[in-house]
Structures are given as structure tokens and as C-alpha cells.
Amino acid sequence: MNKTLTLLAVVLATAATSFAGQSSKKVVVAPQQDLFRAGEVQVDAFVAGAAGNYKGGSVNGMGGGLGLSYFFTKYFGIGIDDTLGGLNGNGSTYNNLQGNLIARLPIESLHLAPYALVGGGSTWGGGAAQGNGNVGGGLEYRINRGFGLFADSRYIYGNNGLNETLTRAGLRFIF
Numbered sequence: 001m002n003k004t005l006t007l008l009a010v011v012l013a014t015a016a017t018s019f020a021g022q023s024s025k026k027v028v029v030a031p032q033q034d035l036f037r038a039g040e041v042q043v044d045a046f047v048a049g050a051a052g053n054y055k056g057g058s059v060n061g062m063g064g065g066l067g068l069s070y071f072f073t074k075y076f077g078i079g080i081d082d083t084l085g086g087l088n089g090n091g092s093t094y095n096n097l098q099g100n101l102i103a104r105l106p107i108e109s110l111h112l113a114p115y116a117l118v119g120g121g122s123t124w125g126g127g128a129a130q131g132n133g134n135v136g137g138g139l140e141y142r143i144n145r146g147f148g149l150f151a152d153s154r155y156i157y158g159n160n161g162l163n164e165t166l167t168r169a170g171l172r173f174i175f
Helices: 002-018
Strands: 041-054 061-071 076-087 092-104 112-125 128-144 147-157 163-174
Touching (some): 128 163
Antiparallel strands (some): 041 061, 041 163, 076 092, 128 147, 147 163
8 A cells, every 4th residue: 555655646746747837937138229329429539640642752650639420320420530640750740630421330239330431621730731532431349338449541632642541540439
């Protein structure tokens, strides 16, 4: 009789756990916030290098600058940046102020946004001043919604033989 009761207890215990069903745990996933948004204000701090010619002379040099951008939509914005650099290590400096229309294509899953620039501005220094146009492109890596890294390059052209490439890399603060 003990064997029968023990066997019956084991069978009932096994059957009870078989019919218990699956555990239902709900996993709540927070919605992903877009890293690249409409209405962004961006402040850039960067190092820059220039290479090219102006009035038959070399305009190679290194420097840095600041920029400010505003994005009307997630994809389109405007920006202004000012670069101050040294020419050929001879003590002369130049200033390059540019305004641009910016188009970007955010890839949220990779935290990347390739972008294109087109605009114009002015370059002056060393006793000369020059209005110019520019076209270029770059890539931004967004670490989080408030901070990113970027690198871009643009071709700057104008009269008097202005033919220059300006390359920048730096930090981007997003508000």
C-alpha cells in the first residue's frame, strides 16, 4: 500500500507541474529616442587644416574654430562656422567665415549621419580679403542625444585663384 501511495503522489506531483502552464513575464522596452531630431541647435569646436592656393601662393595651414548650426527638420539645417588658421608657419593668420545649407541622412541604428554642405562666405588675412563659395561633405557619430564627434571637408573656391580644401574634425554639442 505504501508503494502505491508513493507512486500516486509522484504521478500527481508530476501531472500538477505539467498543467501549470507557461510563466507570463512581460518585458517592457523603453521606446528609442531619436539621436538626430528636428529643432536641434548644435555648437561645434574643431581643429582644422587647409591646403590650396590663393593669388598664386600657398595657403596651407592649421588652426581651429567654432560653429553653430540649427536643424529645421531631422534632415535639413543651416550653419555658420569661423576658422582661424596660420599660413605656412610664417606668422600670418587667416580667418574663414562660412555659412552653409546642410543636408544629412541619419542612420539611427549606427549612430551615424553623413551630410553634405553647400554655401559661401569670406576668407581674409595677410592683407587680402576674398568672397568665396564652398561645397563639401562629412560624417557625424552621435554618442548620445547631447554629444557627438564629426569630421568634414569642403572645397572653397573664388576669384583671384582661390582654390582651397578645408578639413575639420571636432566635438559637437547638441541642445
